[in-house]
Amino acid sequence: MSEQLTLKDIYLARQRIAGLALRTPLVRSESLSRRWNCDAWLKLDNLQPTGAFKLRGAANALLGLDPAQRERGVVTMSTGNFGRGLAYAGRRLNIPVTVCISRLVPDNKVAALRASGAEVVIHGDCQDDADCEARRLRDERGLAYLPPFDHPLVIAGQGTCGLEILEEQPEIDMIFAGLSGGGLIAGIGLAAKSINPALEVIGVSMNEGAAMLESLAAGHPLQVxxxxxxxxSLGGGIGLDNAWTFAMTQRYMDRGYKVDEVQIARAMVQLLREDKLLVEGAAAVGMAAVEQHRLDLSGRRVAFVISGQNLSTTTFAQACRLAGEPPYADL
Structure with a gap:
């Protein structure tokens, strides 16, 4: 891999992951288009076999390993979705996968990881703790370490999402996506800006623990x-030794927003009521940002990345309560 990723790397990733990750639908949301007087589209990466976009980067990274690395196996840290993607692809490719997670990962994601066939190690109270354990296991067992975002093959894999959006709707002029470690925004930004430099890339994080946004404001990676x-899914740090996504997010993201828990909850409920999509909070932050920050989308052609659907009914019931809505059975 060259020192700087290019659109070619994303095209190569698409060829590589075909058969493991899906080309997901891009569908028009009539409800959001009416509400915001725009042309609103939803990129349904919640329909990936693992329920989240992370499969794209995970599959591409595994397929980039040499034979000896494949035989020894890999280790990662995850908030759930990357680990699940890695486990799914690893099972298909016969590559052993170990996933280190913190105690903050919801029970439904822990159960899904274990069901996927990965070895699951729960360590510490945050993603940074889990990362330390993953690196320790790398050294102890001789495993290949694959980070969930700060890796060129992961970024190129996530970029295939942006490539698909613009192939389906070349007139899209704004893309919203969740912002955590920056792998998705970096990949989409590279794809989108390479095709249309005028297109706006918008990243959205939750109010508390927005590591990338805090780091960008400081001008260097921070521990948050x-x-x-x-x-x-947007929790965790970006790594103080971040080598890829910090610089790429600086380069390709036009604006970043934070959203509070109530607005995330309202967006989750709205997506179920109007678009019949039951999705996790990270998939709804783009819509939350439009509402909370009163963004004017009039006349724009806008895509929202619906990044994942791996949530429990208990979590969705909590969202309903926060949003002041009736039980989800009434929606």
Whole structure:
């Protein structure tokens, strides 16, 4: 891999992951288009076999390993979705996978990881703790370490999502996506800006623990406390030794927003009521940002990345309560 990723790397990733990750639908949301007087589209990466976009980067990273690395196996740290993607692809490719997670990962994601066939190690109270354990296991067992975002093959894999959006709807002029470690925004930004430099890329994080946004404001990677959120997939740090996603997010993201838990909850409920999509909080932050920050989308062609659907009914019931809505059975 060259020192700088290019659109070619994303095209190569698409060829590589075909058969493991899906080309997901891009569908028009009539409800959001009416509400915001725009042309709103939903990129349904919640329909990936593992329920989240992370499968794209995980599959591409595994397929980039040499034979000796494949035989020894890999280790990662995850908030759930990357680990699940890695486990799914690893099972298909016969590569052993170990996933280190913190105690903040919801029970439904822990259960899904274990069901996927991965070895699951729960360690510490935040993603940084889990990362330390993953690196220790790398050294102890001779495993290949694959980070969930700060890796060129992971970024290129996530970029295939942006490539698909613009192939389906070339007139899209704004893309919203969740912002955590920056792998998705970096990949989508590279794809989108390479095709249309005028296109706006918008990243959205939760209010508390927005590590990338805090780091961008400081001008260098920061360690930020991780807290519980409906958007649990966006939790965790970006790594003080970040080599890829910090610089790429600086380069390709036009604007970043934070959203509070109530707005995330309202967006989750709205997506179920109007678009019949039951999704996790991280998948709804783009809609939450439009509402909370009163963004004017009039006349725009906008895509929202619906990044995942791996949530429990208990979490969705909590979202309903926060949003002041009736039980989800009435929606």
């Amino acid at each position: 406390a991780e807290v519980s959120s409906l958007a649990d």
